[in-house]
Amino acid sequence: MNADLIIAGAGPAGLFSAVQAAENNENKKIIILEKNSSAGKKLLISGSGQCNLTHAGDISQFFDHYGENYNFLMGPLYTFDNHQLMKFFKDRGIKFRKARGGKIFPESNKASDILNVLLKEAKARGIKIIYNTPVENVKYKTGRFKIKTADKIYKSKYFLLAAGGKSFPRTGSTGDGFQIASSLGHNIIEPQPALAPVIIKNYQFKMLSGISLKNKEVSLWRKENLIKSWSGDLLLTHQGLSGPGIINYSRYMQKGDIIKVMLLNYSKEELENNLLKKIEREGKLNLLNLLIKFPIAQRLIEKILEIAEIDGSQNAAHLTRQERKEIIEIFSNLEFKIKSLANFNQSMVTKGGIDLSEINPQNMESRIISNFFAAGEVLDIDGDTGGYNLQAAFSTAFLAGSELKERL
Structure with missing residues (x-):
């Protein structure tokens, strides 16, 4: 089957790029191939x-939330920012x-409302979505x-890959896009949970x-060297740390690294003086x-x-100097050694992807x-929580779709 544009993946990046490409191109045949039974x-x-969906901050503040690859997103985010997306x-x-x-959330608190807009726009612009077709x-x-595909061969001058990463594989994100890009000659940065x-x-x-x-x-240490330090909210889980x-910051972490947490916002000297006064x-x-004070x-x-x-249960006055020093050390540097990051079933996004x-x-x-x-998560881009990953998906999709609109 021949088409003007074939897109792999009916997620937000695939759908939005198709909608942009189809604008003023009603006579062009655009097909999205989706492995799942729904988009x-x-x-x-x-x-x-x-x-x-996104974050309310100024777009210039977004770049601190994409790790080391933020430079790549300067064009996409400034071209199609959070206000334009909303x-x-x-x-x-x-x-x-x-x-x-x-x-930023839809007022209805329903992700389905966002998806339905994309599907309605795709239908209105004559975009064909073929389901159950990896x-x-x-x-x-x-x-x-x-x-x-399993039962057909599609031919097209233009091809857009928006097949996602490897996180939450039950949704269909199983790394297919990385294999496709690699077969076309692209280098793939090793996918890891993020x-x-x-x-x-x-x-x-x-x-x-x-x-x-x-x-x-919080600070992250590797072989006694400080890798990074930051502040944030943490959550104790039944296996380790979250929040x-x-x-x-999991994008920076490796097996064997040490996480140190300051439980109180005091230096060791300040904490010791405070404890002695108490x-x-x-x-x-x-x-x-x-101590519960x-x-x-x-x-x-x-x-x-x-x-x-x-x-x-001992009287606080009976605390030995050694015990006091130990309490101060633990309160100042509660240590956790990383056994592993959670797997792709628990990670929200994928670090790594197309170089x-x-x-x-x-x-x-x-x-x-x-x-x-x-476009989207198939690229080596991973953002923080807070709407940054969906914004990146829509912004990269907008640029891809806009370029295709001109070429079709």
Whole structure:
């Protein structure tokens, strides 16, 4: 079957690029091949089904939220920013709300509303979506792409890859796009879980699962060298650590790294002085009752004392110098050794993908094969939580679709 444009993947990047390409091209044949029985499966679970579409911040502030590859996104994000993305959906009846931290959600809290707009636009522009049709391989010869599926071969001058990454494979994101891009000569940066909780070696806080640590100073160490430090909210889980202060920085973490958490916003010297003053004033209290005056969950303090083998029922005044030093050390640097990152079933996005040096950031076209485009998570882009990944998907799709609109 011949077409003017074939797109692999009916997620947000595939659908939006198709909608852009089809504008004023009603007579052109645009086909999306989708492996699932319906479109946008991953979009429907984004933001716990509420769809955190983008972020309310100024677009210039977005670049701090994409790790080391933020430079590539300068063209896409400035060309099609968060306000333009919201306007596209507002013009089609979607109202938005701003949540804590600047996250933008549809007012209805339904990801399906966002997907339905994309599907309606695709239908109105004559775009054909063929479901239950995974792409098996793609070949390029004499200026044409030959796209093979289980029962058909599609031929097209233009091909756009928007097959997603490897996270949440139950939604169809199983890395197919990486194999296709590789077969066309592209280098693939090794895909790894990103926006992932971490599993901790010899974890001793399983029974404290659910305790949150708000706005803590965190540092990442590798072979006694500081890799990165930041502040954020953490969550103790039954296997390790999660929360924005972990998952947003998981792209930098490796097996064997040490995470250190400051439980209190004091230097060691300040903490020691504070503790000594408390003991001087209230030394008759037992140690646990004295320590819970610090803003740390009681169950966590109890566990720390248990691990340190310090008797919390003793009078605080009886605390030895060595015990005091140990408490100060743990409160200042609670250490966790990374056993592994959670797998792709638990990671929100994929780190790695098509090498960005091989893609033109002005139009998302391959620098290796003419008329081959890529958009969305199949690229080596991963953003923080907060709407940054969907914004990147829509912005790269807009550039690809706009370029194709001119060429069709």
